Ligand code: NAD
């Protein structure tokens with residue numbers, strides 16, 4: 001079997017480091033070609049020495065010399081800057097790009113990879129939120145496959161395997177509810193970044209952890225699901241499931257529901273995105289039903305957690321609405337992490353920017369770039 005050439009954008013993050021564990025476990029299956037990081041030069045260098053990729057990219061150009069010097073005696077190309085991401089994804093030896101970088105920064109390299117006809121293992125959900133219509137249209141045109149890494153979307157995809165010809169009636173995305181499940185506005189007013197960064201079931205990067213606490217993550221996932229599976233808003237339901245064992249469900253036209261279950265561990269969806277349609281043997285801990293005698297489900301509180309409602313509104317409106325919402329959220333989450341605004345201000349800023357950013361119905365790539373810029377400016381005020 002020919003080895004699969006893999007590029008990992010964002011190899012130093014939560015998804016990126018877990019992806020490297022998957023790559024390490026199957027040396028005869030994968031050929032790691034490229035790894036990239038924004039600013040963590042130290043870890044990138046360590047990973048490069050260990051995994052010997054063909055090339056590395058450090059986003060922060062000021063760290064170029066440090067990385068270059070450290071890898072001087074290795075046979076590894078070193079590049080720097082955002083533009084380099086768009087070039088390394090085009091390398092002939094790269095077959096699949098795992099987009100494990102965070103936020104809007106994923107859009108451009110993902111589009112470049114698609115234009116080069118490569119497959120995408122998509123963790124970077126923001127790319128589909130910002131420009132899902134453009135990204136999926138280009139992927140269809142270029143014959144590039146987009147394999148979901150997000151656990152909920154991987155669950156849907158696993159349920160659909162063998163069922164692609166059967167229409168979906170609806171899907172249920174499960175949500176853990178985060179650290180503030182059941183809380184109301186009064187209590188949420190004064191929560192600190194430290195409290196919000198404590199996710200009950202998953203250990204993830206800071207941005208997605210705050211998004212999980214504010215339910216924005218589930219909102220982004222609703223939009224992500226629309227584009228991945230070609231669904232309408234009314235076909236996507238969110239159900240809170242605090243144990244995070246049922247990763248999501250698909251309901252078919254005959255009323256049958258399929259669910260995908262397992263212990264929460266991102267290595268499984270990462271691996272499936274890279275090995276589909278095969279399932280490889282793992283030594284991950286196995287689920288024991290008797291450890292979880294009760295799996296529970298409850299409705300999502302879209303009134304308290306406004307971000308989830310905003311995401312549905314963006315989905316209904318189409319055009320550049322979701323792009324504006326995403327940009328606002330990237331800024332407001334950053335402001336919250338810097339303790340410049342309160343927790344409830346995240347959704348307040350998001351809503352304001354969602355309403356005020358000029359709307360374009362049929363956007364081009366340049367329109368998305370401009371919308372992102374304007375929305376960030378509005379959110380920062
Ligand atoms: P993280 O913050 O842990 O890692 C982000 C990675 O991207 C790092 O390697 C960083 O160097 C790089 N990066 C950051 N900003 C960049 C920029 N501007 N340009 C280029 N590279 C940049 O994040 P994460 O938790 O691994 O999440 C990555 C993506 O995967 C996000 O879109 C997130 O929503 C999605 N995701 C994560 C999880 C999870 O369990 N962590 C689950 C589902 C989806």
Ligand code: MG
Pocket residue numbers: 150151152221
């Ligand atoms: Mg998820």
